[in-house]
Amino acid sequence: MNIKSICCIGAGYVGGPTMSVIAQKNPHIKVTVVDVNADRIAAWNSEDLSQLPIFEPGLDKVVAEARGRNLFFSTEVDRAIDAAEMIFISVNTPTKTYGAGKGMAADLQYVELCARQIAKVSTSNKIVVEKSTLPVKTAEAIKDILDNTGNGIHFEILSNPEFLAEGTAIQDLETPDRVLIGGESTASGQKAIEVLKTIYAAWVPEDQIITTNLWSSELSKLTANAFLAQRVSSINALTELCEKTGANINEVANAIGTDSRIGPKFLKASVGFGGSCFQKDILNLVYICKSLGLNEAADYWEQVIIMNNHQRERFADQIVKALYGTVADKKITFFGWAFKKDTNDTRESAAIYIADKLIDEHANIQVYDPKVSALQMQSDLNYLNSRSESDNDSYLSSEKDPYKAAEGAHALAIITEWDEFQNYDWKKIYDSMSKPACVFDGRNLLNKSELEAIGFSYQGIGQ
Numbered sequence: 001m002n003i004k005s006i007c008c009i010g011a012g013y014v015g016g017p018t019m020s021v022i023a024q025k026n027p028h029i030k031v032t033v034v035d036v037n038a039d040r041i042a043a044w045n046s047e048d049l050s051q052l053p054i055f056e057p058g059l060d061k062v063v064a065e066a067r068g069r070n071l072f073f074s075t076e077v078d079r080a081i082d083a084a085e086m087i088f089i090s091v092n093t094p095t096k097t098y099g100a101g102k103g104m105a106a107d108l109q110y111v112e113l114c115a116r117q118i119a120k121v122s123t124s125n126k127i128v129v130e131k132s133t134l135p136v137k138t139a140e141a142i143k144d145i146l147d148n149t150g151n152g153i154h155f156e157i158l159s160n161p162e163f164l165a166e167g168t169a170i171q172d173l174e175t176p177d178r179v180l181i182g183g184e185s186t187a188s189g190q191k192a193i194e195v196l197k198t199i200y201a202a203w204v205p206e207d208q209i210i211t212t213n214l215w216s217s218e219l220s221k222l223t224a225n226a227f228l229a230q231r232v233s234s235i236n237a238l239t240e241l242c243e244k245t246g247a248n249i250n251e252v253a254n255a256i257g258t259d260s261r262i263g264p265k266f267l268k269a270s271v272g273f274g275g276s277c278f279q280k281d282i283l284n285l286v287y288i289c290k291s292l293g294l295n296e297a298a299d300y301w302e303q304v305i306i307m308n309n310h311q312r313e314r315f316a317d318q319i320v321k322a323l324y325g326t327v328a329d330k331k332i333t334f335f336g337w338a339f340k341k342d343t344n345d346t347r348e349s350a351a352i353y354i355a356d357k358l359i360d361e362h363a364n365i366q367v368y369d370p371k372v373s374a375l376q377m378q379s380d381l382n383y384l385n386s387r388s389e390s391d392n393d394s395y396l397s398s399e400k401d402p403y404k405a406a407e408g409a410h411a412l413a414i415i416t417e418w419d420e421f422q423n424y425d426w427k428k429i430y431d432s433m434s435k436p437a438c439v440f441d442g443r444n445l446l447n448k449s450e451l452e453a454i455g456f457s458y459q460g461i462g463q
């Protein structure tokens with residue numbers, strides 16, 4: 001059976017790019033991406049492709065090709081659900097901020113709402129695909145809701161977690177390491193797997209499409225993120241030791257990463273990982289382990305988060321220490337606010353935590369980021385802390401010109417590894433800063449000896 005129409009609920013960082021590529025590669029399938037956020041949908045529909053709600057290299061070209069042909073963005077959720085043969089659930093699954101499991105478990109209210117809505121409005125059989133990252137066994141709950149509140153029609157549930165990373169989403173979608181599809185072992189479950197497989201097979205070699213049972217698929221997504229984050233925390237756990245001993249973390253990472261069993265990727269020391277998923281997914285994994293009485297496994301994975309929190313705090317402490325123990329009324333410039341380069345996403349960015357800690361010490365933070373708005377920075381900080389919004393406003397500002405942002409600063413902190421920082425006129429920046437001009441390179445992006453030759457006091461991570 002070949003599918004002719006798809007609906008995706010959730011037009012966010014995953015739903016938008018993923019469906020754009022599916023539509024681009026399958027021009028015969030009508031793909032409608034729906035969202036309750038009308039502003040987001042309007043931005044997806046904007047004529048000016050620089051106004052898409054997500055900055056992702058290459059996304060504009062894909063949208064330009066498919067939008068209006070077989071790719072549509074809409075707020076008409078019910079209509080799109082009923083018209084589709086296959087429905088992807090790609091809504092947010094943040095960490096719970098209330099009730100049982102607060103601060104750890106995944107908040108599944110949006111996923112449950114989707115299931116109820118699908119059940120309510122569907123008038124024909126559907127394949128429902130979990131695209132959101134979900135705790136293992138969620139498919140059971142979704143199926144229960146669909147079967148018990150539906151109109152007696154047949155729903156098949158698949159798990160098809162997404163492995164794209166922001167900043168490289170289009171590349172990751174176009175040439176994925178693998179596509180994972182989990183389904184039930186029943187005949188109809190296997191048939192549904194085949195249907196979804198056909199959609200990906202339009203551009204992904206079949207031997208890279210892995211099929212498993214539902215629970216393996218759900219759990220593999222959580223644990224893949226845990227493994228990746230663990231590598232970042234592992235390398236970051238060595239940075240302090242390098243600083244104390246004269247070893248250099250870049251050299252150590254290179255030396256260990258050339259062992260093909262270890263591999264070179266995800267060994268870049270940093271101010272700490274950010275993003276909407278690593279922390280949330282590990283916390284969720286820890287919560288699941290604890291719920292099953294697996295306390296040692298829970299403690300093991302929690303340590304990845306503890307290390308990450310420590311890395312962010314340590315970075316802020318280093319700045320205060322180097323500026324003679326006080327940053328009160330001093331200007332500290334951040335280059336970068338996004339959680340990594342090539343994205344405008346700031347969720348859980350180390351920048352927010354570091355700024356918060358420095359503002360507690362009454363530092364004035366000025367930020368330059370090529371893709372993040374001042375409004376977004378303020379709202380990130382307001383969300384994190386209990387300071388009044390006007391206090392946050394008075395301590396945090398943003399500047400659109402990096403050279404102006406650096407003027408008069410006592411210290412400059414590289415938070416995001418935007419490529420453009422490497423091409424700046426660092427002599428000009430040095431001349432305009434308060435002395436001693438300190439650079440704290442949270443990404444080991446800049447060349448230590450070149451900066452020191454200019455006169456900077458340079459401190460990288462783990463060097």
Ligand code: NAD
Nearest residue numbers: 010011012013014035036037090091092093110132133162
């Ligand atoms: P997001 O917050 O950017 O997007 C989710 C969207 O869903 C929002 O626009 C929201 O308005 C919409 N939504 C919520 N409930 C809805 C409803 N009932 N009806 C219609 N729309 C609704 O989130 P995201 O970053 O795209 O993540 C989505 C899921 O994918 C999460 O489970 C996440 O863990 C997972 N994931 C994210 C990434 C990533 O890089 N961001 C990668 C892989 C997996």
Ligand code: UGA
Nearest residue numbers: 162163164165166232266267268270273274275277339340
């Ligand atoms: C991550 C995974 O890489 C994706 O496979 C997954 O689909 C996604 O989470 C998800 O489930 O949301 P993402 O968070 O977008 O993707 O970006 P990453 O490239 O993984 O970076 C995460 C954080 O780790 C960033 O802050 C990055 O700067 C940091 N990082 C990464 C390091 O500090 N060092 C590294 O070597 C690699």
